[in-house]
Amino acid sequence: MKFNFSSYLDFMRPSEIRELAKYATSKDIISFGGGMPNPATFPKDRLKEIMVDVLDRDGDAALQYGNTAGLNSLREELVGFLKRTEGIDCAPEDIIITSGSQQALYAIGKLLCNPGDGVITEDPTYVGAISAFNANAIRMHGVPMDGQGVVVDVLEEKVRSLVSKGKAPRFIYLIPNFQNPTGRTLTEKRRQEVIRIASEYGIPVVEDNPYGELRYSGERVRSIRSLDGSVIYLGTFSKVMTPGLRLGYIVAPREVTEKVNLLKQALDLATNSFSQYVATEYIRRGIIYEQIRFNVELYRKRRDAMVRALREEMGDMADFSVPDGGMFIWVTLNNSVDTSRMLIDAIKAGVTYVSGQAFAPNGGHEHSMRLNFTFPSEEKIYEGVRRLRSVILSRAQEAVS
Amino acid sequence: MKFNFSSYLDFMRPSEIRELAKYATSKDIISFGGGMPNPATFPKDRLKEIMVDVLDRDGDAALQYGNTAGLNSLREELVGFLKRTEGIDCAPEDIIITSGSQQALYAIGKLLCNPGDGVITEDPTYVGAISAFNANAIRMHGVPMDGQGVVVDVLEEKVRSLVSKGKAPRFIYLIPNFQNPTGRTLTEKRRQEVIRIASEYGIPVVEDNPYGELRYSGERVRSIRSLDGSVIYLGTFSKVMTPGLRLGYIVAPREVTEKVNLLKQALDLATNSFSQYVATEYIRRGIIYEQIRFNVELYRKRRDAMVRALREEMGDMADFSVPDGGMFIWVTLNNSVDTSRMLIDAIKAGVTYVSGQAFAPNGGHEHSMRLNFTFPSEEKIYEGVRRLRSVILSRAQEAVS
Numbered sequence: 067m068k069f070n071f072s073s074y075l076d077f078m079r080p081s082e083i084r085e086l087a088k089y090a091t092s093k094d095i096i097s098f099g100g101g102m103p104n105p106a107t108f109p110k111d112r113l114k115e116i117m118v119d120v121l122d123r124d125g126d127a128a129l130q131y132g133n134t135a136g137l138n139s140l141r142e143e144l145v146g147f148l149k150r151t152e153g154i155d156c157a158p159e160d161i162i163i164t165s166g167s168q169q170a171l172y173a174i175g176k177l178l179c180n181p182g183d184g185v186i187t188e189d190p191t192y193v194g195a196i197s198a199f200n201a202n203a204i205r206m207h208g209v210p211m212d213g214q215g216v217v218v219d220v221l222e223e224k225v226r227s228l229v230s231k232g233k234a235p236r237f238i239y240l241i242p243n244f245q246n247p248t249g250r251t252l253t254e255k256r257r258q259e260v261i262r263i264a265s266e267y268g269i270p271v272v273e274d275n276p277y278g279e280l281r282y283s284g285e286r287v288r289s290i291r292s293l294d295g296s297v298i299y300l301g302t303f304s305k306v307m308t309p310g311l312r313l314g315y316i317v318a319p320r321e322v323t324e325k326v327n328l329l330k331q332a333l334d335l336a337t338n339s340f341s342q343y344v345a346t347e348y349i350r351r352g353i354i355y356e357q358i359r360f361n362v363e364l365y366r367k368r369r370d371a372m373v374r375a376l377r378e379e380m381g382d383m384a385d386f387s388v389p390d391g392g393m394f395i396w397v398t399l400n401n402s403v404d405t406s407r408m409l410i411d412a413i414k415a416g417v418t419y420v421s422g423q424a425f426a427p428n429g430g431h432e433h434s435m436r437l438n439f440t441f442p443s444e445e446k447i448y449e450g451v452r453r454l455r456s457v458i459l460s461r462a463q464e465a466v467s
Numbered sequence: 468m469k470f471n472f473s474s475y476l477d478f479m480r481p482s483e484i485r486e487l488a489k490y491a492t493s494k495d496i497i498s499f500g501g502g503m504p505n506p507a508t509f510p511k512d513r514l515k516e517i518m519v520d521v522l523d524r525d526g527d528a529a530l531q532y533g534n535t536a537g538l539n540s541l542r543e544e545l546v547g548f549l550k551r552t553e554g555i556d557c558a559p560e561d562i563i564i565t566s567g568s569q570q571a572l573y574a575i576g577k578l579l580c581n582p583g584d585g586v587i588t589e590d591p592t593y594v595g596a597i598s599a600f601n602a603n604a605i606r607m608h609g610v611p612m613d614g615q616g617v618v619v620d621v622l623e624e625k626v627r628s629l630v631s632k633g634k635a636p637r638f639i640y641l642i643p644n645f646q647n648p649t650g651r652t653l654t655e656k657r658r659q660e661v662i663r664i665a666s667e668y669g670i671p672v673v674e675d676n677p678y679g680e681l682r683y684s685g686e687r688v689r690s691i692r693s694l695d696g697s698v699i700y701l702g703t704f705s706k707v708m709t710p711g712l713r714l715g716y717i718v719a720p721r722e723v724t725e726k727v728n729l730l731k732q733a734l735d736l737a738t739n740s741f742s743q744y745v746a747t748e749y750i751r752r753g754i755i756y757e758q759i760r761f762n763v764e765l766y767r768k769r770r771d772a773m774v775r776a777l778r779e780e781m782g783d784m785a786d787f788s789v790p791d792g793g794m795f796i797w798v799t800l801n802n803s804v805d806t807s808r809m810l811i812d813a814i815k816a817g818v819t820y821v822s823g824q825a826f827a828p829n830g831g832h833e834h835s836m837r838l839n840f841t842f843p844s845e846e847k848i849y850e851g852v853r854r855l856r857s858v859i860l861s862r863a864q865e866a867v868s
Contacts, residue, residue, distance in 0.1 A: 067671055067697035069723055070637070072581045078729050105527035113530070114522045121515045126506035129514070129709035165566050165713075168736040180473045181582075194736065201733035236471070270468055296468035308530035310740030312566075321470055328479050332602035335569040335595065338739050339711030 074181075077200040096450035098437040099418035101246065101393060104368075107361045108308050112353050113344065120343045128343040134335065135327050136163025136315070137342040143349040144301075144315060151279055153292035154299065156317050162326045163337045167276060167302040167314030170326075171198035173333065174272055174298060174316070177325050178236045179204045186224060186238040188216045190396075190425030190434070192246045192274065195239060206427035207235060213387060215252030216240060218259040225267050237270040237298070238263075242290060244277040244392025247425045247436035251390055254287050261294045274300045277392035279358045282366035284390040291317060298322060305393075306358055307348055311341040365393070365440050368447060372439040375451035383458060398422075398434040403461045405435040411461060417453040475582075478601040497851035499838040500819035502647065502794060505769075508762045509709050513754050514745065521744045529744040535736065536728050537564025537716070538743040544750040545702075545716060552680055554693035555700065557718050563727045564738045568677060568703040568715030571727075572599035574734065575673055575699060575717070578726050579637045580605045587625060587639040589617045591797075591826030591835070593647045593675065596640060607828035608636060614788060616653030617641060619660040626668050638671040638699070639664075643691060645678040645793025648826045648837035652791055655688050662695045675701045678793035680759045683767035685791040692718060699723060706794075707759055708749055712742040766794070766841050769848060773840040776852035784859060799823075799835040804862045806836040812862060818854040 120128050135141075141158035148154040164170040171194060179185065181203035187195065189208025199206055207228065209221045221238070228235050238260065242252035252260075264271045273290045278301075291299035296319060303313040316326055330336075348354050372395055373388050380386075386397040399405065405421035412418060419438075422431030442450060521529050536542075542559035549555040565571040572595060580586065582604035588596065590609025600607055608629065610622045622639070629636050639661065643653035653661075665672045674691045679702075692700035697720055704714040717727055731737070749755050773796055774789050781787075787798045800806065806822035813819060820839075823832030843851060 067665070067720070068669060069579065069671060069720070071578055071726055072584075074577060074581075075726060075729070078733065080729060080732075100532070102532055105531060108526065108530045110522050110526040110530070114519060117518050117522070118515060121511050121518070125509065125511040127711075129509045129511070129711040130506060131501070131503055131705075131710045165735045165739075169734060172734055176475060177472055178470065180475075183473075194732075197733040201730060264468070268469060270470060304532075309532045310528075310530040312735065312737070312739045319468070319470070325472055325476060328476070328481060329602060331481075331595075332479065332598040333570060333573055333734065334566045334713065336713070338566075338713045338742060341739060341741070 074201060074203060077203045078197070079200065094416055095413065096417045096442055096446045096453065098439070098442065098450055099420050100438055100441055102438070102441045103305055103309060103361070104364065104440050107357065107364060109353060109357055113308070116344050116347045116351070120340070120347065124343055128340045130339060132336045132339040132342065134330050135323070136161065136337060137339065137346060140342045140346040143346050147349050147354065148301070148317065152275070152289040154289060154317065155292070155295070160317050160320065160323060162316045162323050162330065163342060164314040164316060164330070165334055165337050166304065166309070166312045167274065167300045168194050168198065169333065170300045170314050170316045171195050171274070172201065173326050173329050174237070175199050175202040175204055177322070177329055178270065183236045184228060184233055186221060186235045186269075187427050188240060188245060189427055190247050190422060190431055191239070191427055192241060193420070193424050195274070196425070196427060208427040211245070211248055211250055213250060215242060215245065215250050215256055218256045218263065221260070222263050225263060225269060229267055234267065235269055237272050239272045239274065240290070241274045241276070243275055243287070244280065244389050244394075246277070246392070247394050247420070248396040249387060249389025249392055249394050251284075251287060257287065257290050257293060260290065270296070270298060272298045272300065276302045276305055279306050280361060280365060280393070281391035282362060282369055295319070303345055306354055306361070307345060311344065312338060313341050313345050368439045368444060371444040371447045372437065372451070375448045379451045379455045380458070383455070393438055393440045395437045395439060396434060397437055399458060401458070401462045402433070402465055403458055404432045406432065408457060408461050412454065412457045415453045415457045417450045417457070419454070475602060475604060478604050479598070480601065495817055496814065497818045497843055497847045497854065499840070499843065499851055500821050501839055501842055503839070503842045504706055504710060504762070505765065505841050508758065508765060510754060510758055514709070517745050517748045517752070521741070521748065525744055529741045531740060533737045533740040533743065535731050536724070537562065537738060538740065538747060541743045541747040544747050548750050548755065549702070549718065553676070553690040555690060555718065556693075556696075561718050561721065561724060563717045563724050563731065564743060565715040565717060565731070566735055566738050567705065567710070567713045568675065568701045569595050569599065570734065571701045571715050571717045572596050572675070573602065574727050574730050575638070576600050576603040576605055578723070578730055579671065584637045585629060585634055587622060587636045587670075588828050589641060589646060590828055591648050591823060591832055592640070592828055593642060594821070594825045596675070597826070597828060609828040612646070612649055612651055614651060616643060616646065616651050616657055619657050619664065622661070623664050626664060626670060630668055635668065636670055638673050640673045640675065641691070642675045642677070644676055644688070645681065645790050645795075647678070647793070648795050648821070649797040650788060650790025650793055650795050652685075652688060658688065658691050658694060661691060671697070671699060673699045673701065677703045677706055680707050681762060681766060681794070682792035683763060683770055696720070704746055707755055707762070708746060712745065713739060714742050714746050769840045769845060772845040772848045773838065773852065776849045780852045780856045781859070784856070794839055794841045796838045796840060797835060798838055800859060802859070802863045803834070803866055804859055805833045807833065809858060809862050813855065813858045816854045816858045818851045818858070820855070
């Protein structure tokens with residue numbers, strides 16, 4: 067049988083991150099590559115208690131098909147959580163539970179864009195968003211970032227230029243806190259500017275906030291959604307509970323959630339009921355707040371370790387910025403080494419990362435790489451950065467000789 | 468903010484079934500509407516044991532992100548399960564684990580069809596397939612069914628006619644066992660014919676087999692995939708474990724699974740890891756086979772109860788066929804009552820069903836309805852059919868008067 071595949075596949079490319087995931091679990095290799103939380107943060111004993119209670123008390127419903135929009139009690143708990151953590155005012159009906167926030171990205175892309183339509187993203191941006199948008203044949207218009215996040219002047223100019231050509235972007239996609247991959251945080255002033263631009267040109271904002279609760283230093287900046295109720299906000303349990311239970315959510319105006327609900331029926335009928343019952347209790351019992359405190363303490367040390375290691379080992383060969391939170395440090399080499407080509411050498415030397423090109427909506431970033439500091443131990447972080455240094459040095463020498 | 472939605476939405480319509488799901492759990496209403504397994508079949512105690520063991524033994528991995536293609540150990544267990552139950556020979560690499568088989572339907576539709584392309588389906592067909600295909604702007608060409616399943620002569624004629632117009636269908640979608648909604652089973656002779664037609668015209672076959680293990684009478688018929696390795700086979704844990712853990716799978720030639728893997732990265736990154744660890748143990752410990760035996764015994768009684776009730780209460784006003792398995796009986800009224808218009812009266816009278824139109828890929832089936840017999844008790848089945856009878860009678864009288 068000869069299979070003829072659809073032209074959507076012309077836009078899809080294998081994710082380097084997913085390809086590398088297999089190395090992340092190999093014992094000899096130090097992985098800075100994944101975007102994985104540290105399993106030490108998984109509250110296994112508390113989850114076990116909750117799971118047993120859920121089966122005893124709500125087993126019939128927790129194992130049955132659920133509503134497409136999500137479990138009502140979870141949506142109610144999220145209202146309180148979002149108010150307390152992000153200052154977001156919303157009702158349970160404004161929330162749709164998704165199978166991870168990846169599903170939310172795919173759904174929003176599909177619902178707001180026809181094939182060939184364009185969206186604004188940060189440049190670099192999250193590889194999962196690139197994958198979701200590519201799968202919907204969406205064009206990405208990347209806007210550069212600096213230490214204060216996306217450069218809003220350039221963003222406005224790009225929006226204006228696209229609108230004037232009759233190609234208005236269908237939304238502006240931003241990860242304002244500890245951005246993936248750069249670790250940078252958008253200032254409040256710029257958030258206000260984004261809201262102004264969005265309103266002036268009538269372009270929806272999609273705010274993706276997976277890392278918001280993982281702040282290790284500096285002052286919290288208010289979420290864009292808390293400043294403007296028309297923002298489409300994406301959240302996830304992956305970084306404050308566990309990723310394996312695959313729970314994310316969308317907070318959006320009712321006309322958007324209705325459409326997401328309709329599409330989600332086609333995508334997977336409903337999110338895992340059991341995971342949703344577990345997450346409900348996880349918030350209700352306050353474990354989520356304990357866990358956030360635990361994660362912040364653990365990850366702050368890891369971030370500090372990686373920053374120290376980078377300063378000591380790679381201060382002479384790379385630039386990087388210190389993130390106030392999240393999971394990643396973005397490193398740009400100041401030599402001509404191509405991080406994508408170097409990757410196989412790095413794996414041989416026992417260290418992985420994700421090369422900058424994976425995050426490039428429009429190409430480039432050949433000399434950058436994203437390093438994850440939440441998964442490896444502090445000791446491994448030092449050793450991994452040392453390995454990275456010597457791989458870079460030998461590649462740089464090869465280039466010269 | 469004014470949201471502009473994509474034109475995919477022109478093809479999507481709310482599912483009557485999902486809309487009705489809320490009534491299914493209301494105490495006063497007898498639901499023949501859902502496609503829900505009976506919670507009495509959920510092996511809660513065994514699942515509790517397994518979950519505790521999984522957390523104790525594999526907690527770190529079971530709560531972490533997993534591979535996009537699925538947990539290797541689950542795919543290995545499925546190889547044995549599929550061989551034993553369906554006579555299917557395949558390797559773990561031929562299997563992709565999906566977030567329920569709904570995700571598989573969506574992915575196969577998207578990967579094999581461009582918007583506007585056509586596929587062949589049974590008529591009537593599964594509402595979730597209609598939803599998945601509509602969301603991808605796929606045209607459905609329904610082929611009528613009789614007591615032996617889809618009528619292959621008509622199927623061949625339709626394929627030939629479409630091919631001659633240069634509009635070859637991109638695949639043939641069939642639910643050969645205890646079809647949803649008709650409960651009918653495709654004979655082995657016809658399965659062989661389908662394989663011949665598929666091969667002759669070069670059209671892939673997608674075999675959806677959610678109910679295969681739920682046989683209450685008659686002889687097992689071999690799966691189409693066991694007769695032809697090029698078939699794309701869809702399976703699910705929803706009817707042999709629980710639907711709430713959202714696990715399905717695709718068995719397909721390598722070139723198809725590779726593409727599914729790529730798309731799934733965009734759809735939701737990976738299926739729930741925890742559910743997959745649980746399902747692995749569920750097969751490994753043999754509980755799945757005990758559960759199938761339990762379900763078959765329970766559901767056979769329910770089917771028999773509904774058949775008896777229909778014969779006694781509606782023998783004079785409707786035709787229906789006795790399914791050898793599965794979850795549904797398809798009832799066609801022999802009067803002019805429109806089952807879709809009647810639904811609100813039925814709900815008021817305390818009984819729900821899904822009207823025939825929900826399953827119509829090309830319209831029609833106004834006088835049919837799908838009744839589920841796995842969820843309600845035998846007593847409720849009798850009472851529900853009695854309520855249905857009186858609602859039909861009063862609608863029929865209104866129509867006359």
